[in-house]
Amino acid sequence: MKWxxxxxxxxxxxxxxxxxxxFxxxxxxxxxxxxxxxxxxxxxxxxRNFPLLNMDPLQVIILKMNEMGIKSKDLVPLIGSKGHVxxxxxxKREITLKMAQRLREFFQLPAEVFI
Known part of the structure; x- marks a missing residue:
């Protein structure tokens, strides 16, 4: 087939x-x-169709927080203490694999966005 x-x-x-x-x-x-x-x-x-995959994970988190109208305290159950958030x-702190999994579930985005 010609693609x-x-x-x-x-x-x-x-x-x-x-x-x-x-493959x-x-x-x-x-x-x-x-x-x-x-x-x-x-x-x-x-x-072209999923630009979030090209963004920095922190930018994605902040964008989604703004879209959803949530504050950093709302991320405590996902990331850890207020200090961790x-x-x-x-x-200053890297997103761990466990955090990425929780963020993926919470924001309903592919895990690759946070890794």
């Missing part, structure tokens, strides 16, 4: 299914070239 820029969710889904089907190819040649092209096309689509939001 082109993915413009619709249907195009994206078709490309993703094909990519998963041929583990070890063949050199046309199949590997197709896989590499699909990876580029899918990344391009994601970058403050340290994370100021960039």
């Amino acid at each position: 082109k820029v993915l413009k619709t969710a249907k195009d994206y889904e078709k490309a993703a299914k094909r990519m998963m089907k041929i 583990h190819t070890e063949e050199e040649g046309a199949l590997l070239d197709e896989l590499e092209l699909l990876i580029v096309l899918i990344k391009d689509y994601d970058d 403050s340290a994370v939001l100021s960039g």
Whole structure:
């Protein structure tokens, strides 16, 4: 199949299914070239349609807090103490895997946003 820029969710889904089907190819040649092209096309689509994945995790948290009208104290159950929340939001403390999982569930975003 001749692939082109993915413009619709249907195009994206078709490309993703094909990519998963041929993902583990070890063949050199046309199949590997197709896989590499699909990876580029899918990344391009994601970058254009899901810009949060390209943002700094702290920016995403602050943006979502503003959207939801929540304050830093509301993140205590997700991140830890008030001091931990403050340290994370100021960039002085890294987001741990456990925090990323909780933030993912709370904000309903892909985990990759927070890692």
